[in-house]
Amino acid sequence: MLNRVVLVGRLTRDPELRYTPNGQAVANFTLAVDRPFTNQQGTREADFLNCVVWRRQAENVANFLKKGSLAGVDGRIQSRSYDNQEGRRVYITEVVAESVQFLEPKSAKTGGENQGQGNQYGGGYGDDPYASSAPPQNQGSSYGGGNNQGRSNQNQRQDDPFADEGQPIDISDDDLPF
Template identity: 60%
Template sequence: MLNRVILIGRLTKDPELRYTPNGVAVARFTLAVDRRQAKDREKEADFIDIVVWQKQAENCANYIGKGRLVAVDGRLQIRSYDDSQGIRRKAAEVIAENVRFLDRAKEGGSSYNASHPNHADEGMGSEISFNEDDIPF
């Protein structure tokens, strides 16, 4: 059996980073992926929910944002839940195993803020600013 999804698209908004009660990072974002269309039709896109776990979730939250181009490699997961009115619903999402950042921030854009791994001894949560040339990947 095979469950593999590979997508390339742009983030519709900044990733939302949270932590489980056990302290595991999880980030969620939506990817807009263009559909192939006949030449005489307007562009259409699918909006696909992506879930990223652990260190990669933190990297996504720190280094990418709305409009950035990424490639996601993962698996499709369908889950069921009861909404606020007790109606059974299904949600499809891609559980990302690998997220590749495919573009750079625009020139003159805002700098990224993230805890820099080389400054861990400066105190938890200390933030520094740096530009896209400093990003290690």
């Protein structure tokens, strides 16, 4: 039997960090994950998945991720139930994260207040709430800060992120994923 989940999405709110009575950290957050297809109106929908992470990873998530942050989650699906105050049985299905990867550098500006624009689940680029997380191309940046001079159209998407037109590539340590 196999129970494995791999997700990439943006946090819909800041993670909520709590501690159990015996001192174990637990963080809850919701991840908005785009569906790979569009609906009948031609817009892309998203699923909002509840995630829980434990121990040191929970503290890291609470300290370094915020609403709009891009994150990767590797874990498993778990179902549980309890009786609420009215005596009704409540069922909860959530992703128990075994690993959470921070997919943007700490200095990345996500969220509507930093970009001057945003979407309904707290980050991204452009007016489309289901747009991809690619940065807008009119910012004049090439991957890693290469020289953009001599391009006929700054808004044209660069297909090869490693094309540097023979110029040195300026990369800071913050740009490296390791």
